[in-house]
Amino acid sequence: MPLELAAACVFAVVGLPLAALFGVGLPALLGRPLSEPRTAKLVQWSFLLGLAAALVAIFGYVRSGAEDISVSWGTLFEIPGYSFDLAFYVDGLSLTMLTLSIAITGLIGRFSVTYLHREPGFTRFFVLLLVFSLAMRILVMAGSLDFLFFGWELVGLSSTLLIAFFHERKETVRRALAAYVTYRSCDLGLLFGAAWLAHSAGDSSFAKMFGPGRWPFTLAGVDAGPATAVALLLFVAACGKSAQFPVSGWLPRAMEGPTPSSALFYGALSVHAGVYLMLRVAPLLDAAPFARAVIGAIGALTAIHATFAGRTQTDAKNSLAYATITQVGVIFVEISLGLYTIALFHMVGHVVLRTLQFLRAPNAIEDARVRRNLAKGSMTTGDHLEILFPMPVRAPLYAWSLERFHLDTLLSRFVLDPTLTLSRKLGRFENALEKLIRGRIE
Template sequence: MMPEDKGSDAHAVIKSVNENGATEKEAAEHEAAEEAAENEVAHAAASSEESHSDHFHFRLKFVFDRLSVPFVIMTFVLCGVIAAFASRYLHRDEGFHRFFIYFSFFQLGMILSSVAGTIETLFFGWELVGLSSALLVAFFHDRPAPVANGLRVWAVYRIADAAFLVAALTLHHLSGSGDFDGIAGQGDWPNGTAVLSEGSALFVGCLLLFAAAGKSALVPFSGWLPRAMEGPTPSSAVFYGALSVHLGAFLLLRVSSLLDESLTLRILVILLGLITMVYATMVTRVQTDIKSSLAFSSLTQVSIIVVEIGFGLRYIALIHIIGHACLRTLQLIRAPSLLRDYNSMINAIGAYLPEARAGNVSPTMRSRLYRFAFDRGNLDSLLDEYVVRPFVLAFSWSDRMEQRWTTWLSGQSKSTDDSANEKAGADV
């Protein structure tokens, strides 16, 4: 073989090796690029899922802690007692089955509110309690008074629920989620520390205080509580003596970490409780029917519980709620037997009970205080004028607009106009 042939063969072999190496290198780079692309797609999908979960604010979550467990046990016990009592009390009543349907919605709402781990779960239970409350107030719908009072309760609840909803949206915006664990930060109830700033805690706390005032009939929403006694005695006992009236205080206990963050908010809670306590105590003394008297007595105790929450006595407030709920339930289901119990007491002691003394109050001041208590501080008229009436007018206007739009869309207005024109032509 010639030297030139050997050189050309070596050159060809080197060229072939270089080409094969370049091909393998390109293949490796292509595989690396494909793997990097797959990793990027997977990372993008993972980040998208994480972002979706981060922005998914509305979810159900349940917690069982030192606050929820006693409250849910109390709910089960008292609802069981009231259900057993109502099965006999409303036996053969026309609305027997309707009562237990509303009562089931109420119990479900109370349980959801008790074990709610997020503010949206609590809001869902809060709404069920409000809906069933208004329906049971208007239970005897063949009479105008229960229906009108049910409308009053519904109007107050709607305003309180609006404040609750704004507070929930604000919490989502500030903390990124509606979890009470995220709001309270480190520590279980009642030792949590709020993660919000003082100004944010004050704003959200005021909205929740407004919602609690509407649900627990605190001033200035106290007028609807005695009117809610238009419903059956079992619903009055479990709603406005035991459970529903304490739901506002439960809300304040659940977000008590916000109270620790803002001194101004604590002062507002204490002042509202003290004002309601004085108001309810005065009004209770001039009531002439037992259910209204028990309603304002319940309001007095609830206001004291609110004051305890404002002072940071959370365990005492929880024990107070449980004790007061059990006592008031017994008193309200025994209300129809009041005259019999009173006569039995008189026969037992052999004389009439002594009258209460007026105290060291001048006759002029006494008459003014009596007039204030007798008129219930004119809160009923203020409630009707500035809450119920605008509420009814707004919904009446919406109903008329809906009827006009549906009539126009269905073409009935045109046919009505044509018939009117034909009638006018016939008259001519």
């Protein structure tokens, strides 16, 4: 692909949601928000043109013989031994995720126009949707772990704000805080991993970090020791974003936002960001067999835990949430086995399926009633666990599953509550310090 074409496509893909964000957000800040039809048209056109740019990039990439390209927008800042470059990496993996994210976000945006009609937070929802879309595009096309971290954090921020969309409810805000604290705690893994990798490899850019060849058949220019440590740190961040054991409890409780945002974040894109991160650094995993074993074990444990917990849920969205966690755990197992291409196809199929299921969740109960009536009440599903486990084993398993194996309680007691307590104390200290400084100035 010619560098000029790649640069133009990257500019369009990143610039369109940014322009739409200013077009929708600025009038709202000035107290004169756009009407619903104008907001919808502006957002939809930004997604349509962005999708067209992504498809042009794919066409150029395939026609050029699948040649990877790095597009740089310059250096944001530089110090001796380190520079933060605004670089985008165009290859098969990034183009696949880019096209998928734009298509799914655009679809959900169109669905939300009707779903949120006359909702007081209509404009706010689409502002956050555009922020998320921009963040995902940066995340999947970032040319370095440093730049990827920027998109990663924006995804977490927009996710938290959409969980708290109905912020009038106290419980909704608490659950949004739980998700945010989990994100931020686990994101330390990505921060430290990126710093360690930059120190070990001398550069955190993907083009220089990995050797020649197409993904995933490149080689990491890092020794086994640092590769293992960095891979495990990055997996900690992936566990937080993808709701893996033992921090999976926040995702089912994050269904407080509108159904379209649940479909977008916890059925489709955000929950798979951790999968993408592991696929992006797949060559690093090849040099770290111990890290791959840990990833496989955590993925399998997550799938088992989510399967049992999901069978005890009493509403459609929570059942889908645990089904999503189960499949993401299986995808991590595939990654641990080195089946990167299979994991990519599994992820794409799972994103499409869960998006459809979440958007149809309000009708799921009625569909089940219709099927049961057609089967004259004799329809049974999901008996495989009943066959595998006798009643003396099933009973305590289901009892623990009802409590989600107490993971939510442990997470709240040892992570969420201490963090919130520390935040309140720091807030009071800041207020006291501010009063002291003001008193001396006056």
